[in-house]
Amino acid sequence: xxxxxxxxxxxxxxxxxxxxxxxxxxxxxxxxxxxxxxxxxxxxxxxxxxxxxxxxxxxxxxxxxxxxxxxxxxxxxxxxxxxxxxxxxxxxxxxxxxxxxxxxxxxxxxxxxxxxxxxxxxxxxxxxxxxxxxxxxxxxxxxxxxxxxxxxxxxxxxxxxxxxxxxxxxxxxxxxxxxxxxxxxxxxxxxxxxxxxxxxxxxxxxxxxxxxxxxxxxxxxxxxxxxxxxxxxxxxxxxxxxxxxxxxxxxxxxxxxxxxxxxxxxxxxxxxxxxxxxxxxxxxxxxxxxxxxxxxxxxxxxxxxxxxxxxxxxxxxxxxxxxxxxxxxxxxxxxxxxxxxxxxxxxxxxxxxxxxxxxxxxxxxxxxxxxxxxxxxxxxxxxxxxxxxxxxxxxxxxxxxxxxxxxxxxxxxxxxxxxxxxxxxxxxxxxxxxxxxxxxxxxxxxxxxxxxxxxxxxxxxxxxxxxxxxxxxxxxxxxxxxxxxxxxxxxxxxxxxxxxxxxxxxxxxxxxxxxxxxxxxxxxxxxxxxxxxxxxxxxxxxxxxxxxxxxxxxxxxxxxxxxxxxxxxxxxxxxxxxxxxxxxxxxxxx
Ligand code: ASP
Numbered sequence: 001x002x003x004x005x006x007x008x009x010x011x012x013x014x015x016x017x018x019x020x021x022x023x024x025x026x027x028x029x030x031x032x033x034x035x036x037x038x039x040x041x042x043x044x045x046x047x048x049x050x051x052x053x054x055x056x057x058x059x060x061x062x063x064x065x066x067x068x069x070x071x072x073x074x075x076x077x078x079x080x081x082x083x084x085x086x087x088x089x090x091x092x093x094x095x096x097x098x099x100x101x102x103x104x105x106x107x108x109x110x111x112x113x114x115x116x117x118x119x120x121x122x123x124x125x126x127x128x129x130x131x132x133x134x135x136x137x138x139x140x141x142x143x144x145x146x147x148x149x150x151x152x153x154x155x156x157x158x159x160x161x162x163x164x165x166x167x168x169x170x171x172x173x174x175x176x177x178x179x180x181x182x183x184x185x186x187x188x189x190x191x192x193x194x195x196x197x198x199x200x201x202x203x204x205x206x207x208x209x210x211x212x213x214x215x216x217x218x219x220x221x222x223x224x225x226x227x228x229x230x231x232x233x234x235x236x237x238x239x240x241x242x243x244x245x246x247x248x249x250x251x252x253x254x255x256x257x258x259x260x261x262x263x264x265x266x267x268x269x270x271x272x273x274x275x276x277x278x279x280x281x282x283x284x285x286x287x288x289x290x291x292x293x294x295x296x297x298x299x300x301x302x303x304x305x306x307x308x309x310x311x312x313x314x315x316x317x318x319x320x321x322x323x324x325x326x327x328x329x330x331x332x333x334x335x336x337x338x339x340x341x342x343x344x345x346x347x348x349x350x351x352x353x354x355x356x357x358x359x360x361x362x363x364x365x366x367x368x369x370x371x372x373x374x375x376x377x378x379x380x381x382x383x384x385x386x387x388x389x390x391x392x393x394x395x396x397x398x399x400x401x402x403x404x405x406x407x408x409x410x411x412x413x414x415x416x417x418x419x420x421x422x423x424x425x426x427x428x429x430x431x432x433x434x435x436x437x438x439x440x441x442x443x444x445x446x447x448x449x450x451x452x453x454x455x456x457x458x459x460x461x462x463x464x465x466x467x468x469x470x471x472x473x474x475x476x477x478x479x480x481x482x483x484x485x486x487x488x489x490x491x492x493x494x495x496x497x498x499x500x501x502x503x504x505x506x507x508x509x510x511x512x513x514x515x516x517x518x519x520x521x522x523x524x525x526x527x528x529x530x531x532x533x534x535x536x537x538x539x540x541x542x543x544x545x546x547x548x549x550x551x552x553x554x555x556x557x558x559x560x561x562x563x564x565x566x567x568x569x570x571x572x573x574x575x576x577x578x579x580x581x582x583x584x585x586x587x588x589x590x
Contacts, residue, residue, distance in 0.1 A: 008044020014077040022072045047095040058101040068107035074100040127566045142554045146542045148264045162213040167202035178222035189583035195221035203240040207531040208523045215239040229550045240533030265545040271428035279434040288409020293483030294428035296421035300326045306381040312373035318398035325398040328408045329386045333393035334360035353407045357396040437474035446507040451476040455490035489534020496524040
């Protein structure tokens, strides 16, 4: 028997017992003849005390023992002497007096220290030695939290009558707006499977199959540029329901999350229940983005009307060309330095704005780049519309409405971080609804779907198909939390004619439609029930619950930011023989 107890479970109730433990040397301290080890396993740490009267064999072993060696310790649990307790350790009331020390394995010197949160190396080194990185308490806790989240989801959905069904990884392209990972077939040379960008088609087919309520902890594969916080593969709670309208799906998922969060992350508070619902339009107008962080105010204020007759050239030309003027109030920021304002202006420019105009309400009067161009009346009107108080800074963007929203929406986040406006323990979940069905792809001169092509257009808009596709709203919805899109979903098309029309509008030729989606269209001809669903991302949720800055911290073996597995060094070349079997000849790098 390797062990009778785990390290972290020992406490005063075990005093006097002989225990056997197995674990890693987390720390070693030598105190004039007495040696202390903190022994660690997944459950935590316990102090092992090696007294000089230990048997000679064990004592000899102890002298060689270094960090992260694997030991088996037999010993007696004792209460620590008065004053020697460690209230920061779960097992801090007790220690184990060693009677026997066995070395189960040794360890090379570590590439980085894993017994503290400081001095961590760069991320690639952590990823190369991920098995060591995961030994760190913080990382282990992230995986435990992830486990708890998934377990809660499974239990909850089981009680709600959902069936967990696995769907294939080797499948056919399912468009979610990214490039596919493809897998060559040996049996059918020249043909390929695609890894699913999501189980979207399969879960809809499960509804046609009468499964009624489905979920899966599903891996999705998307070959996207590794901008920001993305992974080539990530995990979603994929779910689908039959005979539902939008609000039935939202209520189901909101119910799950509202029950789950206090259970798995008791320090977190939900900003509001029921969750607020915002239309896509309203989100853009008020917060400049369709994924607003609602933990703080600083809403965008439309001041176009105030400047309808302005002589300020920048404002005038924006309005004349059909644009808008909006502003953002940054509290207590009137004393921002010129340099800081310039940096914000650069940021605005990088997002398409021509510049930024400012008004600062200082003790010595109204300053800022717009001050000398605005009349007293205009300044007063802005003051009262935006609710300015002494010491505040106003930032204006004047441009096409979409640029104005984007620029101010981003500046809002800059001030959130600069002024610490968002409480990290708050989770501000909202629903964003009524998305446009299509977005114009100017590069390829065709329509794209905003969500995916299986999304149901709002029925009231169906007559706009031939006249004004851009005005059609869809029955899609997003779950948003603290500025992140944490889920998206939709009511689906279950009628062949509508689905076909969408594919046509997206520019697919008939043969193409049949080749790619013939199976879906055909299935819809056999009594497909009305259905809808969504897919909350699990990585991002756990990231938010764990207060981690990116999703790699909550994935056991993530790729790095360049889509490489630096531990196994993948992707890598394969043997010539394998390529031959697949009928593949490399033509060099593209
Ligand atoms: N398949 C969608 C996605 O991965 C979610 C959904 O519509 O259920 O984003």
